[in-house]
Amino acid sequence: MDITIEVYAEKEGYIRSNQVTVTVGEGTVQPGDNEDVSLKADIIPAISFSISPGSINFGELGPRDTSGPFTITLTNEGAWNLQITSTVTDEAEHLYVDGLKLDDVKWDVFSTTILRDGDTDCIATLTVPETYTLMGRQNGTLIFWAIEAP
Amino acid sequence: MLCRVLRLSLLLVVLSLIIFPSQVLALGLGVTPGKLDFSVQAGGAETKTLNVINQSDRESPFRVYVEGEFEEWFLISPGDFTLAPQQSKDVEIVVAPPLTASDEHDFSICVVSLPAGSDLRIGAGIKVPAHVQILEYPVALILGGGIATLALVVLTSILIRWRRKAHNA
Numbered sequence: 623m624d625i626t627i628e629v630y631a632e633k634e635g636y637i638r639s640n641q642v643t644v645t646v647g648e649g650t651v652q653p654g655d656n657e658d659v660s661l662k663a664d665i666i667p668a669i670s671f672s673i674s675p676g677s678i679n680f681g682e683l684g685p686r687d688t689s690g691p692f693t694i695t696l697t698n699e700g701a702w703n704l705q706i707t708s709t710v711t712d713e714a715e716h717l718y719v720d721g722l723k724l725d726d727v728k729w730d731v732f733s734t735t736i737l738r739d740g741d742t743d744c745i746a747t748l749t750v751p752e753t754y755t756l757m758g759r760q761n762g763t764l765i766f767w768a769i770e771a772p
Numbered sequence: 773m774l775c776r777v778l779r780l781s782l783l784l785v786v787l788s789l790i791i792f793p794s795q796v797l798a799l800g801l802g803v804t805p806g807k808l809d810f811s812v813q814a815g816g817a818e819t820k821t822l823n824v825i826n827q828s829d830r831e832s833p834f835r836v837y838v839e840g841e842f843e844e845w846f847l848i849s850p851g852d853f854t855l856a857p858q859q860s861k862d863v864e865i866v867v868a869p870p871l872t873a874s875d876e877h878d879f880s881i882c883v884v885s886l887p888a889g890s891d892l893r894i895g896a897g898i899k900v901p902a903h904v905q906i907l908e909y910p911v912a913l914i915l916g917g918g919i920a921t922l923a924l925v926v927l928t929s930i931l932i933r934w935r936r937k938a939h940n941a
Contacts (some may be wrong), residue, residue, distance in 0.1 A: 669898050670802025672827055678892040694894065697798075699827060702806055718892055748892075763886060765895040770806055 670700030671736065671768050678764075680748045688749040694724075696734070696766060697741040703771040704736045712762030721749040722764065729764065735771050799896050800827030801834070801885045808881065808902040810867045817868035822900065824863055824883055826855035832885045836863050838902075840879030845869050845904070848881075867904055877904045 630638065673696055680689040698704050708729045712718040724732040724744050736742050746764075802825040812818040826832050833854050838846040847866040855861060865881060879902040886895030 665804075667802030667804040667823070667825060668806030669804070669900070670800065670825070670827060671896065671898075672798045672800025673894055673896050674798035676799045676887060676894055677889045678894065680892070697800075699800060700802055700806075722892075759890060761890055761893070763893045763895055765884060765886065765897050767897045767899055769899045769901070 667700045668702050669704065669768055669770060670698070671704055671706070671766075672697045672699055673766055678746060683748065683750050685750050685752050685754045689747050692746045694744045694746055695741060696736060696744060698736040698738055701738060703738055704768045705771040706734050706736060707767050707769075708732050709765050709767065710762060712760070714760035714762055715754065715756055717750065717754065717756070717760050718748065718762035718764070720751060722762075723747050723749070737771075798829055799832065799885065799887060799894060801825065801832075801883065801896050801898060802827050803883050803898050803900055805900075807900060808865065810902065810904045811907055812867055812869060812904065813907045814869050814873045815871040817866055819864055819866045822863045822865055822881060822883070823860055824855070825860035826857060826885070828885070828887075829857055830887070831856050832887050834861075834883065834885050836881065836883050838879050839882055839899075840877065840902075842869070842873070842877060843879065845873070846879070865902070867902075869904065869906055873906050874908075875906060877906075878902070879904065 632638070673694060675694070678692050678694075680692065683689055696706055708724060710718050710722055710729045722729045724746055725734070726745070726747075732744075734742055734744065804823050804825075808820050808822070810818050810820065822836070824834055824836065826834070831854060833852070835852050836848050837843075837851060838848065845867050847864075847868065849864045849866070850861075853861055863883075881900040881902050882897060883900065884895055884897035886893060
């Protein structure tokens with residue numbers, strides 16, 4: 623049903639100085655007093671990050687050799703800015719503990735900050751000591767630790 | 773010929789994914805809340821929950837432990853578990869300082885995921901700061917309890933003496 627409503631005000635001694643046009647559309651459905659309003663929110667963890675890849679094979683190396691650069695990508699997937707540090711252990715006569723560098727510094731002084739929704743590449747290299755005695759595949763672990771950035 | 777090369781390349785990519793899965797898959801984890809505050813009386817206990825989520829694209833093992841001077845105050849359950857991709861778990865963190873404990877102390881709740889593998893394995897860990905405040909027992913309550921106990925002892929002894937006198941008489 624179409625209706626026209628005229629709305630105006632009058633006062634003695636005054637004249638109408640302006641006119642406002644009001645258009646009435648179809649409108650939207652408003653929830654009634656007893657109707658539920660749907661609320662949605664996608665909550666992400668406070669601290670969350672991912673690392674790719676899951677392991678590194680530096681290839682064939684001998685004493686005095688330094689491996690080629692190996693890129694590790696760290697991605698912040700949480701709500702807070704992160705500070706990333708690292709720890710290294712091995713059972714390979716300190717091959718990784720002594721020889722692993724991240725972004726051209728030894729792993730124990732490596733530190734980087736990743737802002738929310740950000741990511742960063744970290745370059746890993748391995749130098750085999752001149753006096754290293756073991757041969758064959760050598761295993762170790764590199765753990766990246768995340769804390770809230772100061 | 774080009775088709776054969778393309779087919780061979782595709783086969784090599786698939787084979788490399790099968791043979792070296794850990795080198796291409798991502799490892800990830802998340803925790804919430806990002807910090808824990810405990811307020812507990814010496815001799816008491818308080819429990820908080822830490823939610824851990826596996827954000828890797830593979831099943832991964834997790835370990836939760838505490839670093840700090842008095843880490844023996846903590847009980848973590850479960851401390852070791854495995855989660856499927858995108859699966860999460862509530863971990864109970866109980867702190868129970870002894871009666872001799874006092875002051876405030878800072879700890880780190882460490883959550884680490886280190887999938888099995890060889891060469892240089894890469895793991896992901898998160899350190900959640902935990903602050904423990906040891907609440908003092910209210911002095912008035914301690915004094916009140918002591919006075920009440922003393923009064924009870926005195927009254928009991930008076931009552932016993934009075935009954936003995938009455939019995940002897």
